[in-house]
Amino acid sequence: MQAARGGVGVLLVGPRVALHAELGKHAGSAALPIEVVEAADVIGMDEHASDVRSRKEASINVCTALVKEGRAAAAVSMGHSGATMASALLTLGRIKGVDRPAILTHLPAQGGFTTLLDVGANADVKAAYLAQWARLATVYLRVVEDRENPTVGLLSIGEEDHKGSALVVEAHGLLRAAHGQGVNFHGNVEGRDILRGTTDIVVTDGFTGNVVLKLAEGEAKVLFGWVREALGSTLKSKVGGLLVRGALRGLAERMDPSTYGASILLGVRGLTFIGHGSADARAVKNALLRAERAHEAQLVARLEAALAGETPQSV
């Protein structure tokens, strides 16, 4: 409803009766551009992603089919991440030149945010994937976030070109070769560079990226908990705590993942956004606004154009 009030037309996919009942609780919902689309089945959080193959009536499959048919501009899900990825890949297919789609997300960083991918779609990767993702993320930042010529860092364990795993050293060579041709390659970056914002984009495999994402979010929570604890530790700090509360609240909001709404599955032929299962209304609204921006910027067509001419590893 928040997004619809902002002008985004929403197709709400799920059990029609329950969704209408829910909408009915909110005054004014009938006047908003919200349409309910029936989906009798849902893939639960504890079920298998591969179920999307057989359960055509599952809400996520209905969602991605709407995108495939052109009835929806984007699929946005806060449900089963694996099922969302599988359904998007199955229904929408891959962009030519992309071996594997990757999940791209944003982390708060000095000077704004750092764009990180892959944060979990591919635990095992090839060097060529990383080079393709650098291209995809560059187009994404340029057309959706208005960043001109964004810099790309390759996550490694030393800044020198030869540092890192065998995979990373190989990817470094590919990215070096791509520099100036759709990728503004900065070189290797380290864990500390992610929140420093050394580069606009950080490319890594989906295992490391997922660990980074969960560590970064988890650490922010733990540290703010400790700050709160410290502020309550003495009478003096309690009084001071009351005075600084407003200033710290702005900071907490900045660190809140829901600011960025959802991650995008980059590399499929259709817009697909994947959010946290714990997403709140603000996160859902921001995800829908971001989806609309990506659609208006013709992101998928721009990605296809940028990757045309690339030879994927596997066909």
Added chain:
Amino acid sequence: MQAARGGVGVLLVGPRVALHAELGKHAGSAALPIEVVEAADVIGMDEHASDVRSRKEASINVCTALVKEGRAAAAVSMGHSGATMASALLTLGRIKGVDRPAILTHLPAQGGFTTLLDVGANADVKAAYLAQWARLATVYLRVVEDRENPTVGLLSIGEEDHKGSALVVEAHGLLRAAHGQGVNFHGNVEGRDILRGTTDIVVTDGFTGNVVLKLAEGEAKVLFGWVREALGSTLKSKVGGLLVRGALRGLAERMDPSTYGASILLGVRGLTFIGHGSADARAVKNALLRAERAHEAQLVARLEAALAGETPQSV
């Protein structure tokens, strides 16, 4: 000098004249148990770790030789990490049953600290290494840090047994098999669990571990910088900031890597500690005290006993 005042006998390895000149600046140093050992050469931070093979007079080689000969209980270096590892491996050799030594470090966490390894010795690993490291870290925590039956988590991208990269899934099987036999295996843990302290030990490859370490340290710095910024943003928060300064200082100290002094290279036949190049006096003192504790606990002999009967992958 701080450690020597605490009763640790120190062999200071380096250019004799310069070291004596430095000691001479500090009143009372002559009465402390500090002996200077000549080493004319030093492997600089921008030189190659492999130089330890040819440059026998390099300070790190003199250091590890002192350990090998039994003249020193431990080697402690805040210099070139790669050279320290290479020199220790070359001079001291591996513990039987250990394929590759790993670097173990501690990160502040809820309830104390989390022990993480490998944080950078091995960018490319085999599953068997992770299982060996779990054993080594268990012995370390038990004998040096007095933790009874410490729990071991395997870093992955989902808590379920089958989640993760092919390597992690294989390691999971090995750790599951080792459970109850020298390893108290908790199962998979995620990035967010590291600072939550879900397990005492987190085992991972040296690539992921190094990214985690540098991200965790970097994020703490960035977040505290933002807190400081927020406290200085308005007159009200400035006044409050003065009142909470003391409380936050304790927290900053807790997050300071120098609290833990240095990391230990686990798996070589002799105590070897590797610190930050940017280590301060407190870090060096704490590293020396930790080295003494490990020596008194007969760590290397305990590790050898625990790994006896293990068949390494490579010989």
